[in-house]
Amino acid sequence: MTKISIESVRARAESDAKTFGYYLTPDPELLQGLLEGLKVNEDRYGYPSCPCRLASGNLQIDRDIICPCDYRDPDVAEYGACYCRLYVNKNFYEKKGELPTVPERRPLDKQSRAFMAATVTESTAAGKETKPTETTGEKVSMEVKSKLWYCSQCGYVVFREDAPYVCPICKAKREMFKEIKTRIDFLG
Numbered sequence: 089m090t091k092i093s094i095e096s097v098r099a100r101a102e103s104d105a106k107t108f109g110y111y112l113t114p115d116p117e118l119l120q121g122l123l124e125g126l127k128v129n130e131d132r133y134g135y136p137s138c139p140c141r142l143a144s145g146n147l148q149i150d151r152d153i154i155c156p157c158d159y160r161d162p163d164v165a166e167y168g169a170c171y172c173r174l175y176v177n178k179n180f181y182e183k184k185g186e187l188p189t190v191p192e193r194r195p196l197d198k199q200s201r202a203f204m205a206a207t208v209t210e211s212t213a214a215g216k217e218t219k220p221t222e223t224t225g226e227k228v229s230m231e232v233k234s235k236l237w238y239c240s241q242c243g244y245v246v247f248r249e250d251a252p253y254v255c256p257i258c259k260a261k262r263e264m265f266k267e268i269k270t271r272i273d274f275l276g
């Protein structure tokens with residue numbers, strides 16, 4: 089597989105920030121580290137999963153944390169930066185001072201499932217016997233049931249487990265997404 093260059097990762101992040109009115113973090117070391125993390129993840133998994141979160145390597149499970157993740161827009165709106173602080177608002181960009189601490193918005197069940205999937209993958213790769221694990225005392229379902237969703241504001245359609253927090257096209261909130269239910273009739 090061809091590896092992505094760090095320049096391409098940077099150009100994509102800059103372009104995305106510009107499109108949505110954000111800025112890349114003013115901290116050069118943090119910026120470099122996050123861009124490198126995105127590159128490593130993209131080279132490893134084939135998609136740029138969040139450099140601050142554990143990815144499972146399963147696209148369906150990781151879909152909500154592919155950068156820019158589902159949580160970026162609500163986090164920038166509420167805290168002025170995304171969870172990693174790669175994307176910040178104008179205020180934090182111009183202050184060039186301390187960046188905010190952003191709490192994790194990703195639901196715990198999704199974090200647990202990613203952890204489980206990553207653990208199973210690593211154990212399998214190491215040739216170890218795998219057995220069901222319980223992290224928080226609760227059983228973690230590894231199943232991803234994808235559905236079809238459409239944004240009732242702009243018509244954007246996506247096939248995934250749950251509707252995104254924010255529509256990536258028109259920025260409508262999750263409440264504007266409706267599930268598309270399909271029915272197949274067999275004649276004859």
Ligand code: SF4
Pocket residue numbers: 122137138139140153154155156157158159160170171172173174175
């Ligand atoms: S928190 Fe979201 S937007 Fe920020 S670097 Fe991670 S995936 Fe990207």
